[in-house]
Amino acid sequence: MASTDAISGLRFDLNQGSVRDLNQRLHQPGGGGPVLIANPGGRHAIAVGLDAPWKVEIDGHVGYYCAGMNQQASVRVRGNCGVGVAENMMSGVVNVDGSASQAAGATARGGMLVINGDASARCGISLKGADIVVRGSVGHMSAFMAQRGALVVCGDAGEALGDSLYEARLYVRGSVGSLGADCVEKDVRAEHLEQLRGLLAAAGVDDADPLEFRRFGSARQLYNFHVDNLGAY
Amino acid sequence: MLVQLSARGPDSAGVAFYREPAPVGSTKLSLRSAAAGTAWDGLAAECQQVFGNPVTYAVRASHAILTIASEAEPVETWLALHHPELTVMSAGSVIEIYKQAGHPQQLIDRFALAELDGSHALGHTRMATESRVTTDHSHPFSTGLDLCLVHNGSLSNHNRLRAMLRREGIQFLTDCDSEVAAGYLTWRMREGATLEQALDGCLEDLDGFFTFAVGTADGFAVLRDPIACKPAVMAETDDWVAMASEYRAIAGLPGAQDAVMWEPEPGRVYSWGVAGVL
Numbered sequence: 001m002a003s004t005d006a007i008s009g010l011r012f013d014l015n016q017g018s019v020r021d022l023n024q025r026l027h028q029p030g031g032g033g034p035v036l037i038a039n040p041g042g043r044h045a046i047a048v049g050l051d052a053p054w055k056v057e058i059d060g061h062v063g064y065y066c067a068g069m070n071q072q073a074s075v076r077v078r079g080n081c082g083v084g085v086a087e088n089m090m091s092g093v094v095n096v097d098g099s100a101s102q103a104a105g106a107t108a109r110g111g112m113l114v115i116n117g118d119a120s121a122r123c124g125i126s127l128k129g130a131d132i133v134v135r136g137s138v139g140h141m142s143a144f145m146a147q148r149g150a151l152v153v154c155g156d157a158g159e160a161l162g163d164s165l166y167e168a169r170l171y172v173r174g175s176v177g178s179l180g181a182d183c184v185e186k187d188v189r190a191e192h193l194e195q196l197r198g199l200l201a202a203a204g205v206d207d208a209d210p211l212e213f214r215r216f217g218s219a220r221q222l223y224n225f226h227v228d229n230l231g232a233y
Numbered sequence: 234m235l236v237q238l239s240a241r242g243p244d245s246a247g248v249a250f251y252r253e254p255a256p257v258g259s260t261k262l263s264l265r266s267a268a269a270g271t272a273w274d275g276l277a278a279e280c281q282q283v284f285g286n287p288v289t290y291a292v293r294a295s296h297a298i299l300t301i302a303s304e305a306e307p308v309e310t311w312l313a314l315h316h317p318e319l320t321v322m323s324a325g326s327v328i329e330i331y332k333q334a335g336h337p338q339q340l341i342d343r344f345a346l347a348e349l350d351g352s353h354a355l356g357h358t359r360m361a362t363e364s365r366v367t368t369d370h371s372h373p374f375s376t377g378l379d380l381c382l383v384h385n386g387s388l389s390n391h392n393r394l395r396a397m398l399r400r401e402g403i404q405f406l407t408d409c410d411s412e413v414a415a416g417y418l419t420w421r422m423r424e425g426a427t428l429e430q431a432l433d434g435c436l437e438d439l440d441g442f443f444t445f446a447v448g449t450a451d452g453f454a455v456l457r458d459p460i461a462c463k464p465a466v467m468a469e470t471d472d473w474v475a476m477a478s479e480y481r482a483i484a485g486l487p488g489a490q491d492a493v494m495w496e497p498e499p500g501r502v503y504s505w506g507v508a509g510v511l
Contacts, residue, residue: 042480060490061480080494082479083464101464101496120496121461139461140499 009034009055019043026050042082047075050092067094070111086113089130102139105132108149114203121158124151127168133203140177143170152199154208162216170216171196173208184219234475234482235337235356241478242360245371246340247332249381249448252351255326260305263323263330264312265296265368273297276316283311294343296322298329305378320369320406325379327352327450332371355448357383364409374415377422379450384411385463385478386443394438414439418447432456432502446476452506461499468492474505 012022014037022037023045031052036059040046044063047056050073058066061079071090080098089108096104099117106122108130115123118136127146137155144160146168156174163180169192170183179185196210223229235246255261273290277299280288286302301308305324312319323330331344337358341347357372364370373381388394391410394417399405403416417438421431428447432454435445442462447454455476457465468475468483470492475483483489497503 041484042482061484061494063479063481079490080480099495101466102461118495121499 009036011036011038013038014041014043014046015039019046022046023048026052026054026056040079044082047073050075061098070094080117081115085115086111086130089113099136104134105130108132112199112202118155124149124168127151131199131202133199133205135203135205137174141180143168144180146170150195150199152196152203152213154205162218164222165216165218167218169195171199171213172216173213176214176216179216182219182222183216186215186217188213188215234477234485235358236341237482237485238478239337239358242358243336244361244366245332245334245359245368246337246357247330247359247371247373247383248340248346248354248356249323249373250329250331250346250349250351250354251327251379251448251450252329252349253327255300256302259300259302259326260308260324261326261329262299262301262305262308262312262321263296263328264299265320265322265332267318267320269295271295271297271318276319279315280308280311284308293331293345295333296331296344321375323373323375323379323381325450328375328379328381328448330373330375330381332357332373333368334366334371352451353448353453355381355383355446355453362387364407367407369406370409370412372411373448374412376415376418376447379448380418380422380428381448382411382415382418383446384414384443386441386458388414388439388441388443390440410441414443414445428454429502429504436500444478449504449506452504454502454504455497456502457497457499459500465497466494467497467503468494 035054035056038059040058040060040062042061042063046062046066048068051071054073056075058077063082065084066081067075068087070092072092074093076095078097081096081100083101084103085100086094087106089111091111093112095114097116100115100119102120103122104119105113105124107126109128111130113132115134119134119138121139123138123142124132125144127149129148131150133152135154138153138157140158141160143151143162145164147166150169153172157172157176159177160180161176162170162183165183192215193210273292277288277290284303289300291298309321372383376382388410391413395413398416398420401420403420418431421434442458444463444465445456464478466480470488477483
């Protein structure tokens with residue numbers, strides 16, 4: 001099912017071969033270079049666990065956990081994503097032309113996830129260091145328990161944004177349905193504008209002014225933040 | 234679409250087709266026989282004798298669609314009394330339900346579903362979590378004339394709700410939580426609620442998680458619980474509208490790649506009709 005072309009690189013047709021074959025090929029040592037994946041058909045776990053400088057393009061809609069655990073690779077989805085795109089990403093870039101379902105970028109530790117459409121519920125849940133830029137809006141419970149990294153939302157955020165947040169930074173340009181427990185609005189200082197400018201530029205967003213965003217973070221009032229509880233265990 | 238999603242749960246499958254409207258004043262009943270070799274011709278003759286009107290029937294594996302020039306209720310009452318071996322799975326003017334325990338492909342083959350067409354259809358492939366794998370436990374469940382429900386999720390207050398609904402005269406065949414959701418909708422609409430109001434009531438009265446799809450005479454409705462535990466995706470083109478748990482199920486439809494797609498928002502009732510959005 002795989003064909004190789006010296007100029008355009010690898011080409012996989014998922015109507016001809018399995019996702020497992022594809023992923024095994026991409027896991028072989030010494031990988032890297034352009035890969036085109038045709039007919040994804042909403043299949044799950046496409047291009048997961050990559051750890052090489054691949055430049056993957058997926059021509060269509062994908063199912064669950066696309067580009068999960070990504071390291072080094074750059075993955076572009078020319079379509080929509082199912083649940084958990086780029087979950088637990090360590091490094092690299094995942095770029096989605098369309099919209100993403102729930103839990104986009106869940107627990108991701110590094111790299112950047114760009115969603116050009118909307119992301120639904122729990123975007124960036126338990127985020128641990130990656131940066132997520134969403135051109136559209138995000139659903140409820142986004143950035144729940146997010147620890148590090150940034151979530152930039154150019155549209156609106158749903159209910160309970162940033163519930164039980166730790167140190168992740170949240171930037172929202174539009175409206176916020178409601179803030180979750182212990183999430184508060186904070187001042188946008190020069191360092192935040194600088195970070196926003198960098199993130200928007202890296203994500204290729206050139207139609208959003210950093211000055212239009214509001215910043216949200218943790219009020220640090222929940223149990224874990226109280227020094228009195230330090231010796232409890 | 235069902236086979237595409239069978240990886241989510243293949244233990245039972247069912248479909249509701251909306252097709253071939255019965256003549257005005259007539260009712261179509263989907264009947265399932267527990268016994269092999271049911272004499273459907275005898276049943277039709279018997280019905281004709283009792284109700285005095287011409288009765289037609291079309292057999293498909295263990296099921297038969299009976300069309301009878303009568304309202305549904307007297308026929309259902311008579312069948313329950315005289316033919317307890319038969320289960321009425323749906324009644325209305327256009328709905329037909331076919332379902333059984335087993336893989337969706339078996340259902341499609343055994344009932345030769347590829348032969349059927351219609352204005353719209355609803356299907357379900359099941360992974361049982363809290364109740365048995367039998368045909369009675371399979372979806373869709375009828376929720377009234379030309380209405381049926383499929384459910385992905387799990388309800389926690391179904392026992393108490395079932396007891397309440399039984400007191401209200403709603404009948405249940407199984408201990409399945411999804412059947413309680415269907416019974417709830419039946420009850421609410423019997424008491425005068427519109428489908429939309431009945432679905433709204435689910436948000437209040439059902440404890441648990443769910444994505445529901447409800448088939449109606451000329452379309453369908455979708456509702457997800459407010460937390461959106463269970464997935465749903467919608468796709469729309471100039472020619473068709475489809476809803477599924479995952480895009481995989483939709484991918485095979487003509488023009489799916491270019492369809493407008495979105496996720497239904499949690500806690501919001503969506504409905505479509507053949508003539509456009511209701």
